[in-house]
Amino acid sequence: MANLGEAPQSRGVVYDLGYRNYDGPRLGRRYAIRSLYVLSLRNTFGLGRGTLPKVLAFGLALIALLPAIFTVAFGALAGEDFELVEHHEYFGFIGIVIVLFVAAMASDLVGNDRRNNTLPLYFSRPIERDDYLLAKIAALATALMSLTLVPQLLVFVGNWLGATDGTEWLGDNISDIWRIGASSTLASVQLAVIGLAIAMFTTRRAFALTSVLAALWFSVVFTGVLVAVLGPGWAAVAMLATPGYAMNATTYVIFDAVPARADRLGEMADQVAYADLPGWTWIVALVAQTAVALFFAIRRYRKVTL
Amino acid sequence: MNSVLISLTARQLLGRRRTLVIGLLLALPILIAVIYRFSEEAGSGDATEEVALGLVSVMIFTLLLPLVALVFGTASLGAEIEDGTAVFLLTKPIERWRIVAIKVGVASVAAALLVVPVTMATTWIVHESPTADGLMAGLGLGALVASVLYCAAFVALSAVTSRALIFGLIYVFVWETFATRIFDSLRWVSIREYAYGWSDAIISINDNGSFYDPHLGVTTAIIGTMVVLAAACAGGTRALTRFEIGERT
Numbered sequence: 282m283a284n285l286g287e288a289p290q291s292r293g294v295v296y297d298l299g300y301r302n303y304d305g306p307r308l309g310r311r312y313a314i315r316s317l318y319v320l321s322l323r324n325t326f327g328l329g330r331g332t333l334p335k336v337l338a339f340g341l342a343l344i345a346l347l348p349a350i351f352t353v354a355f356g357a358l359a360g361e362d363f364e365l366v367e368h369h370e371y372f373g374f375i376g377i378v379i380v381l382f383v384a385a386m387a388s389d390l391v392g393n394d395r396r397n398n399t400l401p402l403y404f405s406r407p408i409e410r411d412d413y414l415l416a417k418i419a420a421l422a423t424a425l426m427s428l429t430l431v432p433q434l435l436v437f438v439g440n441w442l443g444a445t446d447g448t449e450w451l452g453d454n455i456s457d458i459w460r461i462g463a464s465s466t467l468a469s470v471q472l473a474v475i476g477l478a479i480a481m482f483t484t485r486r487a488f489a490l491t492s493v494l495a496a497l498w499f500s501v502v503f504t505g506v507l508v509a510v511l512g513p514g515w516a517a518v519a520m521l522a523t524p525g526y527a528m529n530a531t532t533y534v535i536f537d538a539v540p541a542r543a544d545r546l547g548e549m550a551d552q553v554a555y556a557d558l559p560g561w562t563w564i565v566a567l568v569a570q571t572a573v574a575l576f577f578a579i580r581r582y583r584k585v586t587l
Numbered sequence: 588m589n590s591v592l593i594s595l596t597a598r599q600l601l602g603r604r605r606t607l608v609i610g611l612l613l614a615l616p617i618l619i620a621v622i623y624r625f626s627e628e629a630g631s632g633d634a635t636e637e638v639a640l641g642l643v644s645v646m647i648f649t650l651l652l653p654l655v656a657l658v659f660g661t662a663s664l665g666a667e668i669e670d671g672t673a674v675f676l677l678t679k680p681i682e683r684w685r686i687v688a689i690k691v692g693v694a695s696v697a698a699a700l701l702v703v704p705v706t707m708a709t710t711w712i713v714h715e716s717p718t719a720d721g722l723m724a725g726l727g728l729g730a731l732v733a734s735v736l737y738c739a740a741f742v743a744l745s746a747v748t749s750r751a752l753i754f755g756l757i758y759v760f761v762w763e764t765f766a767t768r769i770f771d772s773l774r775w776v777s778i779r780e781y782a783y784g785w786s787d788a789i790i791s792i793n794d795n796g797s798f799y800d801p802h803l804g805v806t807t808a809i810i811g812t813m814v815v816l817a818a819a820c821a822g823g824t825r826a827l828t829r830f831e832i833g834e835r836t
Contacts, residue, residue, distance in 0.1 A: 333716050333750055344761060377760045385753045487666075488605075491658065495612070496755065502650055503615060506642065510623050 295371075302370045313408045314416050321420030325386045337385060342427050345378045349432035353439030368457060369536035371433055372468055373529045373549055379428050379472065380497045382524075386424060387476035388489035390417050395484045400585070410582045414477075418578075421473035422466075429465035437461060457536075464532040467564075471571045472497065475524055478578035481585075501525035508552050519557035526553065530563035589689065595664050596693040609655055613705045616646040620712035625754045636720055639713040643706055643726050648779055652702050652733055653759040659694040660741025661751045664823075668749065670797070674832050682686075687746070687823040699734040706730040721789040729786035730750055730773045732808075736778045736815050743823035774802045778815060784808025 327334030352365040366374045394400050403413055437457060446451035479496050480489040504523040508516040520526040530553045533539045540554045553563075600606075613821040619642060664687075667673040676686060717723050730817040737759075745751035767773045767780070774780045792799045803811070 333748065337750065338755060341757070377765060381753070381756055381760065384756075487658070487661065489753055490756070491654070494654075498760075499612070499650060502645060503619075506619055506645060507622075510619065510626050 287321075304514070307407075310407045310409070310412065313406050314412045315406065317413065317416040318420050319388055321417055325390065325420060325424040334389070338382070338424075338577055339381045341378055341385070342431075342507070344436065345375045345382070345428040346526050347434050349375055349435040349439070352436050353443070356439060357443050366436070367538075368433055368436065368461060369464075369533050369538040370550075371436070372429065372532055373414065373431070375428070375496060376525060379425070379468075380494065382428055383421070383472050383476035383497060383550075384480075384490045384493035386421055387423065387473075387480035387493055390421060391477055391481045391488045391522065392484060392489050395585075396486075405578060411579055412586075414578055414582050418470075418473050418477055418575075421477060425469035425473055429469050430461065433461045433465060447558050459501045460535050462537045467531055467535075467567060471524065471528060472570045474578065475574040478574035478581070481578060481581055497524055503581055505549070505552065508555070513555060513557065515551070517558055520552065521557055522570075524567075524570055527563055527567040529553070529572055531567045534560035534563050588679070589685070592676075592681070592686070592689050592692055595732040596690060597697065599666065600627065600659055600663055600694065600697050604657065606677055609658065610703060610740070613651055613701055614656070616651070616705060616709045617644060617712065619646065620709045622775075624712055635714045636722055636792060638720060639710045640726075640799060642713060645708055647702065647706050647709065647730065648733065648782065649764055651705075652698075652730060653737055653755075653763075656698045656700055656734055656737030657741050657752065657755045658758065659698045660738040661690075661745045661755060663690045663738075663745075665740050665745030665749070665751050668745065673830070677827070677830060677832065683826040683827040684820065687742065687820055687827060691735075691742045691823070694738040694742060695735040698738055699731050701778075702734055703727050703730045721791050725786040725788070725790035728789055729782040729820070732785045732812060733778060733782035736781060736812060736819075738821035743819040743826070746823045746826035771802070775807070775811070778811075781808040781811040781815070826834070 304492050323329050324334075326338045327336075348366045348371070355365065370380065404410070426538045437454075441447060441450055441454070460494065475496065476493050479493050483492065500523045504526060507519050513518065520530070526549070529549055530539075533550055533553060538550070539560065540550050542554050542557055608657065664673075667676060675831070677683075706729075707723050710723045710726050711717050714720075716723055740758075741751060741755050744755055748754060760772070763777050763779050767777055779805050780801075781802040784805055785808050787801040787808075788805045790799070
């Protein structure tokens, strides 16, 4: 009651209950974005949520890590020549695990806010629509790094420790570090943006999950079959338009591992070689797909009804 | 009461945009079959039974069939639980096993009605003959068995967990596709392999396993089928009897 009547008079209120207004420093937009990013990242791994999301996220991350663990373990036992999966094949090998992770997490990250009607709370903070999207994309991309970058680094470190002459091996293979970093970052950002862009068009989890899976995984299978019956020109177009192909081909290009022009049937690497395109085309395709998805996502969130 | 429940479930499953999308997805293998038939490849190169088997197994048995069954299987019971309408169902004097059986039955019929004709049509278009090698009938039977088994498994799964869809996807794509490719023995525990086992009863291709190679015999497939059905019905019923009405996390 002490301050009754002492509150600033400029606020035209009907009742003045004497509450004091906050006039300290405000943390602002950047702080809000960072908080949303950290919260979303924690949510993807189920931290601060129930048991089921934790099992799901850490389970998938563990499955993605298994080939790396096997490679390192058998490499240590069988000598340094043993390699179950090489760096440039890794994403292709665990592709479905990565896609399932994206599908599950993307449908949760944007879907939960709309199902629980928490979006108005976010947008009443000093956060712009684009900021919300950016924080979510950054969170999913970071989470994806644990499925793309971490296993690759594990293989690298494992091979290094298993080498007979560590210094010499490191000298020969140090360039793999930036290749690993670049390919994982590109793949993570691409999949995060595309996954979220698709997941945000529906509120139902089942629909979101299935659509992301269809766009990222079925498209790969469909294109794979299609390439087998099409001529080289159309096959190349189909591959350039498919996210999974752009991601894997970019990885091959970064690791300089596109095989010599091969028969179109067989492994994805052979099909990429069959398209016979210059390496940079695949990177452009990946960036273009990401940009298109980002454009639709931003447009979607500028118009979203709260 | 049974007929009410059956028609209600059928309406929940089929009367939506979902069916349209699934129909479009299922048109893809037929489209590819037609493209193949009219491309130069058809006359030369691989035998048509090899192409038909490859196309059906890659597009349908490992991709669309599990997906359709997964969507129908989890929607028939899981959607009721998610929307909260399961309460009205569970408070009616119907035995829980009957609810599970009806949900499994309707989902299986819906999935089979969509998938089996597509499987048979794709085989027919590529293989050019409806009877040769028993391929069309064999793959059709396999698709039927797989539809029923997947639906049963996923209805039971959706009674157990609210995240049945993602766990079902992990089973189908990580276990059946990924793990069985690395560890052969895991094929003993795979609905897809049971379906191939049933197909083998009709298909009469014998090429010493160069491209046609069912890993399980008919007997094993039948035993596996029985086990999956029994386990799914028992597990689903058990989960529904212990179902707690209220907030699920």
